[in-house]
Structures are given as C-alpha cells and as structure tokens.
Amino acid sequence: MSETDYLIPTSGLLAWHKYKAGESGSHIIYDYSGNSRHISCSIGNEPVLTTNVINGRPAWYFNGSRDPLVHTGTLTPKHIFVVAAYADATFPVSGGAGEYAGLLSGKDTANSAILIGDPTTTKFYDAGYGSTHEYRKRDVLLANSNMQAGMSNNFAIYELRYPTGWSLDGIQVGKDRTFTNRKWKGYFVEQVMFDRVLSEPEIFAVYEYLAIMFLLWKKTSAGLNVWPFHPNWSRPLTTGKRVLSSVSVSGAFKARTKGTRKIGVEPTFETRSPEEYQTAVEFWDDHYPGTSFIYRDAAFSPAVDTEMRFTSDLPQTALDTRDVTYSFQAEQV
Numbered sequence: 001m002s003e004t005d006y007l008i009p010t011s012g013l014l015a016w017h018k019y020k021a022g023e024s025g026s027h028i029i030y031d032y033s034g035n036s037r038h039i040s041c042s043i044g045n046e047p048v049l050t051t052n053v054i055n056g057r058p059a060w061y062f063n064g065s066r067d068p069l070v071h072t073g074t075l076t077p078k079h080i081f082v083v084a085a086y087a088d089a090t091f092p093v094s095g096g097a098g099e100y101a102g103l104l105s106g107k108d109t110a111n112s113a114i115l116i117g118d119p120t121t122t123k124f125y126d127a128g129y130g131s132t133h134e135y136r137k138r139d140v141l142l143a144n145s146n147m148q149a150g151m152s153n154n155f156a157i158y159e160l161r162y163p164t165g166w167s168l169d170g171i172q173v174g175k176d177r178t179f180t181n182r183k184w185k186g187y188f189v190e191q192v193m194f195d196r197v198l199s200e201p202e203i204f205a206v207y208e209y210l211a212i213m214f215l216l217w218k219k220t221s222a223g224l225n226v227w228p229f230h231p232n233w234s235r236p237l238t239t240g241k242r243v244l245s246s247v248s249v250s251g252a253f254k255a256r257t258k259g260t261r262k263i264g265v266e267p268t269f270e271t272r273s274p275e276e277y278q279t280a281v282e283f284w285d286d287h288y289p290g291t292s293f294i295y296r297d298a299a300f301s302p303a304v305d306t307e308m309r310f311t312s313d314l315p316q317t318a319l320d321t322r323d324v325t326y327s328f329q330a331e332q333v
Helices: 200-214 274-287
Strands: 013-017 048-054 057-063 069-075 079-086 102-105 113-116 134-137 140-142 156-161 168-173 185-194 237-247 253-265 268-272 293-297 304-310 316-320 323-327 330-332
Touching (some): 013 168, 079 113, 079 200, 113 156, 156 200, 168 185, 200 274, 253 304, 268 274, 274 323
Antiparallel strands (some): 013 185, 057 185, 069 168, 079 156, 102 168, 134 140, 237 253, 304 330
C-alpha cells in the first residue's frame, strides 16, 4: 500500500474497488479491502479500461450496452463512496435503452438500488430508503428527492450513508439489478464500502485520499471549492480592517474605516507527503490569484467556513525523504 492508501480506514471496510497498474483489467476490478470481493464479467462485452481519464489515472467506460462488473455474495454496506460520471447531459427517457441507468446496485434483491439514474433528469432515483438515508455530492448534502449526479462526464464524489444498511446479494457496477435495459453510460473510477457509518475524522481522511488521487475537491452548496487538508494546530490567524486615522494640530484624533473587518490565515502543514503537497499546489494553482475558495477551520467547533483568496505563493521545505512542510497566506473576501 502507498502512503496515500493508508488514509482509507480499515475498520469495517467491506470492499475497495480501484485501479492498480499491472493487475486491473477491462473485465475485472480487484477488491483491496482484503475481503476478495472482486467485481468482474466475461471477456467479450466488458467495459473499456481507458487511460488518462482523471488526474492522469484510468477509468472504466461503459457505453450503455456493456456488461456490468459483478461480485456474488451477501454484505450490508452502510457507508459508500463512489467516483464516477455519466456521459450525457440527462439520463435517458423511461421505457428506452438505458432507462434508470444503473451505476451501483445489488444483483437481484428488490431493495438494493443504490445509484440509479432517474429518467429525463440529472439526478439519481429516490428508492425510498427514508430520512436516515443521506446523499452527498462532493460533500454537499442533498435531499433524497434531489440526488444530483455528475453529468456530461463531469466527475463527482457520491457519498451515501444509511445506518440500516443495504442488504445486498452482491455488488454490481454498470447495471441496475436484473434489468437488462438499465445499463450505465459513462465512467466508473473507484468505490469504497463500509459496514458502519464512519466518524467525521475518518470521513475527512477519505476525502483527503480522493483529493490526492483525483483532484476532486469538496464543495459548498454555493459551488465554492473547499481547501482539502487540515493544518497543524498552531497557525497564525489575524482579524483586522483598513483604518484611516489622523491627529490634528489641536490633538484631536480622527479615524474612519474603509471596508469591513477581515480574517487572515497563515496555516502551516508540517511533515506531509509529497503527494499531499503536489495536490495543494494544484488547488493553489486553480485558485490563485483571483478565485475564492472556502477555508474550513476545524480549530473551532463546529468548524467555521470562511470565503478567502490566496495572497501568497505556496513555499515548501523538504525536511527529509518524503517529508515536506509547506504554508500559504490567505485573506477573507
């Protein structure tokens, strides 16, 4: 396992389907959870393992008629992360090829539709799992009636939490259960399944992993990207505002402000991996100098979101082998 792989929690890990050079094939995705829940199909009509799809990494492409990748065996996942995208701008109409396009489901059981396209919309179908079922797209919580998908090959992180769990007779990627006309059209990249709902620090670690691997950031409901890493606890933070002041000949003091108070941060990220630093560089390059982002400060409880802009470069110091310290400065918008 790589240093990045260790970000994925192992307690309760049911299945972890991902690409690995020299092992993955178009007809098979191996399970790296240790449970041997590999998903596969016969060679002949398999999805196409396509190179350089997202952050230089491969993905499996389903063209709407390819066979699904399947594992047979019982399991009850309660927390799932999937990285994928649908090819078209909307899901197909009901009654035709590709209706209820199946990204992830069980094999046969009725109540195992997990991520199934809702015809003529841009969202996944609400299978009626109730109020304890939570769906997030790139960390934005959406109502079950509005589970928006990543369309037109725009990749997204789909996160699902369901404390009751889905009682599955298998894992199927690329088709909805036994319905031959409900096949996926688009890319599948990776998925992780757990038999429990993860803690908040564990969830943060999974999103760190996905940021490093695929340059996919958390978002806010307003569409702003969220800085993906926590700094060290000791970090400078200032609150200030522009003030014009003067003292007259008589000694009278006069002052006025220009603008509202603003917060500034200068966080430091010590002894980090080169992969994290390179991801930080990509985030900084996407936003510097003028694009704002959200700095989520977990030093407060609950964490405080502040819209900011970078005001500095991203200096780094290599302290040892695979040991990088970096920092930046940002100011509230």
